[in-house]
Amino acid sequence: MENNEKKLQDLTALCKNRGFIFPSSEIYGGLRSAYDYGPLGVELKRNIMNEWWNEMVYMREDVVGLDASIIMHPQVWKSSGHLAGFSDPLVDCKICKERFRADKAPTAEEGEDIVISFPDKGKAKAALEYIKNTFDIELERKGKSLHGAKADHRGYKCPCCGASGQFLSEERQFNLMFRSFLGPVDPMEEIAQKIEQGKLQDLSGRELREEIQKSVDPSTVYLRPETAQAMFVQFQNIQRTMSMKVPFGIAQIGKSFRNEITTRYFIFRSCEFEQMEMEFFCKPDTAKEWLDYWKDKRLGWWQKYANTPENFKLRQHEESELAHYADNCYDIEYNFPWGWDELEGVASRTDYDLKKHESGSGKKLQYRDPETNEAYHPYVIEPAAGATRGVLAFLNDALCVDEIPDSKGVPQKRTVLRLHPRLAPYKVAILPLLRKEGMPEKAREVAKMFFESGINARYDEVNAIGKRYRRHDEIGTPYCLTIDGETLENNTVTIRDRDTTKQERISIEEAVQIVRDKLK
Structure with missing residues (x-):
């Protein structure tokens, strides 16, 4: 476990040092659970989302897309x-x-019997004294842990230190949705002014809460906690305008916001995140068949881009785990440094959502079969994946340290990011061997060929050629093209493979097509 924790630390450091992910607002001390995707991170995330969109929309006749508003009617x-x-x-x-x-x-x-654990003896000693003075309880310290406490009737303990019983506060409900106000006037400011003017001083606590609620409700809106609901709300519009026949799906990629109680593991759980979701509408008696289809289809998609496919698996929810709207659900889990955790959920949501929105809006949200004239509420199968979690999973899957020989044949350690070429931020690096003798000019001509072909390339002339190779190994660039003296003589370049480090000479005229073929 210690090595796994170190890998997460190494991955976090690489992300910052190489321009993948930065702490948001870092010069002001940062903001908990907020991250900015740098030049390489934004490319990796977009590549993942593009591959998802290609698979889910472009390669199918039965799925169409949607880009809905983040702020919806409350x-x-x-x-x-x-x-x-x-x-x-x-x-x-x-x-x-x-x-x-x-x-x-x-x-x-x-x-x-519970054990309360701490990262070091000093913290354990301080906690021992604090418990004695605050709770009048004497525990026994053994190194970095305290012994002698008991769990209470609530049946759980702190996931961080293991404390239970009287060492935990009472439970209180915590709403996960971010609330905001629509319009130029802040209703809370109006309430504050009334309080300052003494207009509310005669109200009881309950009456004051009701007055605040009455002022706030008309302009209250929420940042969406998921992208799914817009696809249910727009079900009829999309089905009608696109002449879609059940079974069909609506796909969407977009940001969601959850006021998470705890944020952890770098970008794994954050308050702002990107989702890749699809709602697949089908006849109720075919829902089980489609659930089986989509759970296997989605697992295969993740494994297709991985170096270690066995680190992705399916886990069926226990009945006690199921959401109130679902009759079955599978999680696609990845073996992160801290253990197996959710990457994507594939749920059978029944007809719950369409019926709820039909009841709330008073508008029919049924599908009428053009052949049988039967009207019904379709069941929904929902594959819902986290794009940001996907970034973390593929980075973890790709990061490794190996050994390659230097120019003298001596093995040297190198850090390499073995990203699938289609996910890599840069597909090819264009490297002039020297910054003279016409090599930079020729290299820029080659780079321009790639720019114009739509392949994301990087021109790089900084540092010695060996350091440049290592830099591009570390950021996951699968191919490097080196322009050298021979290039100027016969119009050929060397292409170097990131994973094998093998090099071969190819003609400049064929370079774009060769790289394009490798990306396929």
Whole structure:
């Protein structure tokens, strides 16, 4: 586990040092759970999303796309159940100060002996003293852990330190949706002015809350917590305008926002993230068949771009795990440095969403079969993947350290990012061997050929050729073309393979097509 944690640290450092991902607003101290995708990160993420879109939309006749507004009518979230139910039980640990979801915490039987662990002895000593003074409880310290406490009736413990019982706060509901206001006037400012003017001083606490709610409600909107609902709301428009016949799907890529209780593992869980979702509408009696189809199809897509396909797997949800709208669900999990975790969900959402929005809007959201004239609410199979989690999974899959011989044949360690060529930020680097003798000019001519062909290439003349090779190995560039003295004589270049480091000479006229063929 220690090596896995180090790999995550190495990956985080590489992302910052090589221009993949930066902490947001870093010069101001950063903002928790917010990240900016740098020049290489934005290319990697877009490549993943483009490959998804190619697979889900361009290569199928039965799926079309949508790009919906992030801000929707608030009634959408009331009908979908998000306003009433999109909240989690929040608990604070009084020992390590971690905040966590009670329903996701490690379990513990009532009366079970628990061990409270810390990263070092100093913290364990301080906690021992704090527990004695605050709770009047004496525990036994053994190195970096405290012993003698018991779990209580709630049946869980802190996922960070292991504390339970009286060392945890009571549960309180935590709404995951970001709220905002539509319009030029801030209703909270109006309430503040009324309070300052003494207009609300005679109200009881309950009356004051009602007055605030009455002022806020008309202009309240929410940042969407998922992209799915727009596809249900626009179901009829898309089916009608595109003459789609069931079964068919609506695909969308876009940002979603969740006010997460805990953010962790770099970009794995953050408050702002990119989703790649598709809602596939089918006849109710075919839902099981389509669920089986899409779970296998989606797992195969992830594995197709991986060096280690076995690090992706399917896990079926237990009945107790299923969301209220689903009758079955599979997670596609990836073996991250901290263990197996969700990358994509493939859920059978039944006809729950269409019926809810039909009831909330008063508009029929049924499909009428043109052959049988039967009207019904289609069932929905939803593959919903995280693009940002995909970035982290493919980076982790690609990062490795190997050995290659230097110019004298001595093995040297190198860091290499073995990204699938179609995902790599740059597909090819154009490198003049020397910055003289006409090599840079010739190299720029070659680079221009790639620019005009639509293949993302990088002209690079900084540092010695060996360092440039290492740099492009580290950022995942699959091919390097080197322009040298022989190029000027016979119009050939060397093409170097990132993974094998083998080189061969090819003609400049064939270079673009050779790289294009390799990318296929």
